[in-house]
Amino acid sequence: MSAATSNEAFTQFLLRMGDNTLILGHRVSEWCGHSPVLEEDIALANTALDLIGQTQMWLGLAGEIEGKGQTADNLAFLRDVWDFRNLLLVEMPNGDFGQTLMRQFLFDAWHSIQLGRLMSSSDERVAAIAEKTSKEVAYHLERSADTVVGLGDGTEESHARMQDALDYLWPYVGEMFQSDAVDAEMVAKGIAPDPASLREEYDALVGRILATATLTIPDTAFGHKGGRTGAMHTEHLGHLLTQMQWLQRAYPGSEW
């Protein structure tokens, strides 16, 4: 395999990591000033801030590996929908507070397992980012899991809303465990694990929390996909980007 091909696959892998944290970070930041109570507003803002900070590391390394002089900012603000490599799950709209926290939990569970594996990546830069970010993600997971349990096993109203959120979001979970040529190359080089190998641990963790939350995992094998490969995003991502990118589009290169 030529060096050029490897760098291409490695760049794609890094974009997948960074686009997940970027898009989810932006989504969560949309809550700023709108949460049900002040403590939740602060928690969501802090989570968004962590995710955006993590994005800087993943996309920064992606630009470096790609070798075309792209910065993390360029990659975040000047690419269009078809170049994004995030899971469809993270671009889904916030919905109500319960749906936001359900989405967060389903992502955090995967994220924490993925980062745990990446800590032993053969690439020391990837291992270092994973080591750093996994500490933050441990707090994200603790909070989203607690909230899912609190609301799921809460009032009749909160339980119904959490079950609706789970039914709506569950078909987006399967995409986390699909793999393609990029993943095969990452596995061969010891950079990242085979996505499918995370499924067992994920199902155990998510199953335990959702059972405690008295919620039922939908009995469906149907799954949406196309985000991490860039084949097809949902209509929601374009709307998100118009808001997230407008300043750099209107005033290219502006800094503060």
Place this chain on the structure above:
Amino acid sequence: MSQALKKPSVDQVWEWLDAVPDPEIPVISLVDLGIIRDVAWADETLTVTVTPTYSGCPATSVIAMDIETALHDHGIKDLKLKTQISPAWTTDWLSQKGRAKLEDYGIAPPQPAGGPQHCPRCKSENVTRVSQFGSTPCKAHWRCQDCLEPFDYFKCI
């Protein structure tokens, strides 16, 4: 020869850095916070190695600027700031002096148990967590059940 003698010692630089306050918790210094990992001369260039706290901490760029300003004021012209993310920053690196200052300031210092030892004001151990996320990424929000005051807890990471 005389040029070389003018170069401040590494210990001297550490002392200067210990006078640079953390921008968000100004009672402790950058050295107390444990983010200064190394100070070293290579010929005429001084390299200061910094490990950021939280990935999204907005203070990170301010900290870099404060280090540059402080060392320039002490006459260091050729300065290089190196960011090192591994090993990842941990609250275990907070100095003993820093921990005491945090408590005096009203912020409960991190504890291995994962919660504050006692209320930083009245020292009551009857405390309860309000939220795992507080006013900045590094703090959680707690409340004392005796004096009823809310307080920040510097959480373990």
